[in-house]
Amino acid sequence: MTFSIVGRDARTGDLGVAVASKFLAVGALVPYARSGVGAVATQSYVNPKFGPDGLRLLSEGYAAAEVMALFRQQDGQIEQRQFGLVSASGDSATHTGSGCHAWAGGMARPDVAVQGNILTGPEVVDAMLSAWDKEAALPLPRRLLAALLAGDAAGGDRRGRQSAALLVVGPGRGYGGLSDDWVNLRADDHPQPVQELARLLDTFDLLFGRPEQTRLLSAEELGWLRAELVRQGYVPELPDGPWDQATEAALWALYGTENLEERWVAGGQVDPVALAYLQQRWS
Known part of the structure; x- marks a missing residue:
C-alpha cells in the first residue's frame, strides 16, 4: 500500500x-x-x-x-x-x-x-x-x-x-x-x-532553518526595519543612527511573532533569508 x-x-x-x-x-x-x-x-x-x-x-x-x-x-x-x-x-x-x-x-x-x-x-x-x-x-x-x-x-x-x-x-x-x-x-x-x-x-x-550566512544590516535596511517595527506596533518610536538595544528588543519580538526565531542574529547582524522574507511580506 x-x-x-x-x-x-x-x-x-x-x-x-x-x-x-x-x-x-x-x-x-x-x-x-x-x-x-x-x-x-x-x-x-x-x-x-x-x-x-x-x-x-x-x-x-x-x-x-x-x-x-x-x-x-x-x-x-x-x-x-x-x-x-x-x-x-x-x-x-x-x-x-x-x-x-x-x-x-x-x-x-x-x-x-x-x-x-x-x-x-x-x-x-x-x-x-x-x-x-x-x-x-x-x-x-x-x-x-x-x-x-x-x-x-x-x-x-x-x-x-x-x-x-x-x-x-x-x-x-x-x-x-x-x-x-x-x-x-x-x-x-x-x-x-x-x-x-x-x-x-x-x-x-x-x-x-538556521542561518547559513549573516551580515551587517546596511543603514538603509536598518531604517526600513525601524520604520516597520513602529508601523507594526512593536514600539512607539525608535531613534536614528547606529544599532541600539531598543531596536534589538523590538526586532526580537517581531521575529518571535513571525516564527523566525531560529533565524535570529543579534547585534545588528541579519540572516539574509529572514530579511528577504520580511521585505517581501511588508513591501
Whole structure:
C-alpha cells in the first residue's frame, strides 16, 4: 500500500524516513526514527510494533539483519508485512513478505533501504535508489524527499495518491537545539501529497532553518526595519543612527511573532533569508 525510503547521512549521522501511499495519514503509522539509534519504516498490513521494537533492538546492539530475523520469528503474519530499517552505523535491511500485494519488493544497501508494495512496478524502487545516489550532497531531508519525488514520478502506488510524510532526526537538530527531533511533516489527505510535502519542507526551511550566512544590516535596511517595527506596533518610536538595544528588543519580538526565531542574529547582524522574507511580506 506504500513506498518508502529509510536513510542515513553518513557525514552527519542524521536518520530518517520518507513515505507516500494511497492510505490516509500514512505518517501516523509507517515512519519511526531515533537519533543515534536508527530509523524504521513498517508497512503493508502494518505491524505498528515494528517501529518502537525495532528501535529498541537497534539500541540494544542488534544488527539490522538480526532485527529482521526476530520480526520474522515473532510475527505470525510476517508474509503480509513489509519493512525497512537502517541503524546508526548504516547497517540496513528490508523485508517483503510473499503475501504482499504486487508489485512488491525492496532493496537495501549501506545507509539506505527502499521498499514498496502495490506499486506500478519495480521502476518505482529503482527510481528512488537512483535519486538517492544522485542527490548525495543534499541534507538528509532533501535527499529523502528527492527519492520520494522520483518514486512518485515513476508511478508510485498503483491505486493513486493520498498521503505522504517525512521524519528526520539528528543530534541537536531540533527546535532551539534542545532536541534531536528535526523534521516531522505530513500531508495526511491531499490529491498530490508528495508535492505538498515538498511545499511544507520549503516552508519548514524558511521558518526553522538556521542561518547559513549573516551580515551587517546596511543603514538603509536598518531604517526600513525601524520604520516597520513602529508601523507594526512593536514600539512607539525608535531613534536614528547606529544599532541600539531598543531596536534589538523590538526586532526580537517581531521575529518571535513571525516564527523566525531560529533565524535570529543579534547585534545588528541579519540572516539574509529572514530579511528577504520580511521585505517581501511588508513591501
